[in-house]
Amino acid sequence: MKKTILSTALALTAGFTTTATWAGPCPDTLRFADTGIEGMEEMVRAFGPFGDALGEAVGSEIEFFPVSDRTAAVNALQFDQVDIILAGPSEYAVMRARQDVQMMVGIERAEYGTAFVVHADSDIHSLDDLRGKEVALKDPGSTTGHIVPSWMLVEAGLDLDRDLNTHLLDGARFEALINRDVDAMGSGVRDVARLKERDPEGAYRVIAESDTMPRDIFVARGGLDEACVAHVNEQIMADAESLMDAILGPGERDKYTEARFVNDLTEAEFDMITEAYDLVGLPLD
Template sequence: MKTLVVTLLLTTAALPVMAEDWTEDYRILRIGVTSSENEADRMARWEPWRAYLAETFGVEVEIYTAGSYDGIVQALAAGQIEFASLGSSAYAAAWTETEGGVRPILASQEEDGSTGYYSIIAVRCDAGYDSLDDLEGKVLAFADPDSTSGYAVPSYNLVQQGYDPSTFFSATTFSGSHEAGVQGVVNRQFDAAATNINNEVNGVPQRMVSKGMIEEGEICWIWESPEITNGPVTVRTNLPEDLIEDIKQAYLRAPEDAPEAFRAISGGDVATAKGFVEVDHDRYQWIVDMREWLKSRRRS
């Protein structure tokens, strides 16, 4: 009898730590990833992370992408994906669309302890633009209507600073993604583009340089927003609590358990993030309010 008890204890101890009852009902987990870069690069960057989560949970994990931020928001609302990596504005859109049916659990943290990033207005370094005043009557490209740093924050802050995009620029347009906007500036399709940086060494322009998409010194920025809270890892509230907790713990352990995968989703060669911190909805309520302000302006 003693031998049997020891055998059962050893067998139980050998079970995967992450194995929970939810795995019986969720044999496939789908994570949504917003379109801040081109499709091929996005899938390649997230593949190590997909493999890490699949190995951790013992279930199949799929990366879900869409042609726009709204595609990910709608997928969450329709229950087509379980969780997503969202920007702050896309999270606010999902929260509003689902009437509180999603919640944030984690946001990334930089090496210096900060948990935010900045919207910038990028221009060609050789264009002779030194300030926003130099862009009067020029063409500005926003990234996506649901982009925090590529649309909502610059639109809101520019108006507060006396530069109403609807009248200050000769035209505004949506490029479709941050990379497309920056590339359009390099190619002289647009005079300026709204995008984002984490700091002086990590951001959309820096990653594009590291990937060979643009040359060092081609892109400068002449405007920077106040700090924006990093977008959250967002889950559906109707998921089992043990599943949500396992997702949270997998992310929190990633810098040690899967450093290469963590670095890839954090920016690759220019990554400066060190991990994740827990967040709740209150941290993003101002983004919800800002989106309502933008919506009321469009209606008027």
């Protein structure tokens, strides 16, 4: 059985290098990364079963490419260090602005949007009420935790530099709101339930919610043979259910619970992210 290459270093340490070749339009090895996963250990834990299943389906070994953050993942694709990246809408908007990339299949997620939440006893009832307030966001480049909430604030008529203070707190955003260190949190819709799980005695209220976001997307580097890209797309859709089970199996990608693979993505659906970057004054390139 073909196995995912966990790292070149591991193979060399074991004194083993693969010499097998696989029939099909793709290279013997396809290098894969995810913009939401940092480091090799995390990649192996989250995507090990998926790498094995995808390799079996397409006829290539899947080699994980570790990244330190979202920017590193985008740069890896730009400099041909990786063949395929699973990216969120925000990362894809950056990728297509910087380089020649190929759109592949996507993942349609349930409850994928941004919500602003406050304590139930707060006097904040709308985004406009956030003037002069402290707002916790997620991490730089997060679609639902940074780009879209920033865009929503600007659309509501707020100046991000003068009218309020936003803080990119990543995982600490929950505690910041629970402890009332901030007045509101702008993050993914699913994070509202996570907030209530962390503070079951607390009471919270959503004051604004975005439309559903564009789908996550598999992105191929521009130089990857189009026949290979088409083959990977075809095989993923042909084996969509078991491949999604492989992603969900390790329990590290719960954001894909109730998600499904789709092959009807268009460039136009990501234009809202490009427009959001422009509106909030963040460079894509």
